[in-house]
Amino acid sequence: MFSFASTLALLPLLAVASPQYNYGPAPGPSATTSTQAAAAAPSAPPSTSGQIDVGAGGNFVFSPANVTASNGTLVTFFFPDGGIPHSVTQGDFSNPCQPIAAQGGQNGFDSGLQMGTQFTLNVTNDQIPIYFFCKAPTHCGLGMVGSINAPSSGNTFDSWMQAALKVGSSEKTLQDNGPQTGGIGAVATAPPSASSAAASGSSSSGSSGSSGAMALTASSAVAAVFGLAVAMTLLA
Numbered sequence: 001m002f003s004f005a006s007t008l009a010l011l012p013l014l015a016v017a018s019p020q021y022n023y024g025p026a027p028g029p030s031a032t033t034s035t036q037a038a039a040a041a042p043s044a045p046p047s048t049s050g051q052i053d054v055g056a057g058g059n060f061v062f063s064p065a066n067v068t069a070s071n072g073t074l075v076t077f078f079f080p081d082g083g084i085p086h087s088v089t090q091g092d093f094s095n096p097c098q099p100i101a102a103q104g105g106q107n108g109f110d111s112g113l114q115m116g117t118q119f120t121l122n123v124t125n126d127q128i129p130i131y132f133f134c135k136a137p138t139h140c141g142l143g144m145v146g147s148i149n150a151p152s153s154g155n156t157f158d159s160w161m162q163a164a165l166k167v168g169s170s171e172k173t174l175q176d177n178g179p180q181t182g183g184i185g186a187v188a189t190a191p192p193s194a195s196s197a198a199a200s201g202s203s204s205s206g207s208s209g210s211s212g213a214m215a216l217t218a219s220s221a222v223a224a225v226f227g228l229a230v231a232m233t234l235l236a
Contacts, residue, residue, distance in 0.1 A: 044078040045196075053078060054146070056086050056114075060139050062132075062146035066157035069123045069148055075186065078195055081116030086144070087176070088119055089135045090183055093155045096163040097133055097140035097171045100184060109183035110135075113176045117192035121183060123148065130185040131160050140164050141171035148186060 042055025042063050050073055055063040057080040069075055077088045090108030092100040100108035111119040113136055123130075130148040133140040145164045150157040179191035 042078070042080055044076075050074065051076065055080075056088060056119075056134070057083070060134070060142045060144040062088075062134075062144065065146040065161075066150055067146075067148055069126065069186075071123055071126050073123045073126075074120055075123065075148060076118050076120040077111065078118050079111075079114040079116060079192070081195065083115065084136065085113035085115045086134045086136055086139065087111050087113050088121075088132050088146075089174075090186075091131045091133045091140075091145070093129070093131050093160055093163070096145070096160065097135075097167045099135070099174070100131075103184050106184055107180060107182050109186065109188040110180035111188070111192050112179040114192050116195050118195045119179075119188065119192040120190070121148075121186040121188050123186045124183075125185040128185045129155060130183075133164060135174045135176065137173050138169070138171060141168045 042058035042061065044053040044055040044063070047053050052067050052069055052073060052075045054067070054075060054077045056077040062077070067075065079086055088109070088111040090100045090110065092098060099110065102108075109121060109132075111117075126149050129150045131150070132146050132148075134144040136144075141164060143161055143165050145161055147157045147160055150160065179188075181188045181191065
């Protein structure tokens, strides 16, 4: 005779046999400090030979903000999807937070204000420093600047950063006329395109949803067996 007591005895075995899924953080204090620090730096795919990837966003920073790149190296900026738009605008060391003036008929590069896209430069003259900034209102004055091949003395990246911070709240608001190809020392041959980094992020989120459905199915199976056992006990 199948009894209610027998059913209760089977429940621990069913629980052990069911798949276990852990979605929350491990017990104990949460790593608040490290999480906040990670959030401050925007993410980008790992750099490879001949390709440097830079995150453009986060807490008003480029990451990495100062890179060394030889001729022919591609430098790609990844703008976060959602939140606040940012730009990669070529600047002039002597006039921080302002677009560089045209030289020899060539204008500076400018991604325009972007979200969820990527923008690539091709380094064409690694003998000159290339300075850039975000032209969204107040961002340059908050220190959102970067450089390619900045020297180790004189017009260094640190000096470029300090010059931008000195501008601070007096930064002039710049009109956004959209992307501008070209450049001096590094050239953008195409406007920004959809970001492959954003696409990979949405893929991970779909995987997490699938695991949740599996966990729900396992729990439902245990409940169904328990209900069947109770019904058989009552009929007996």
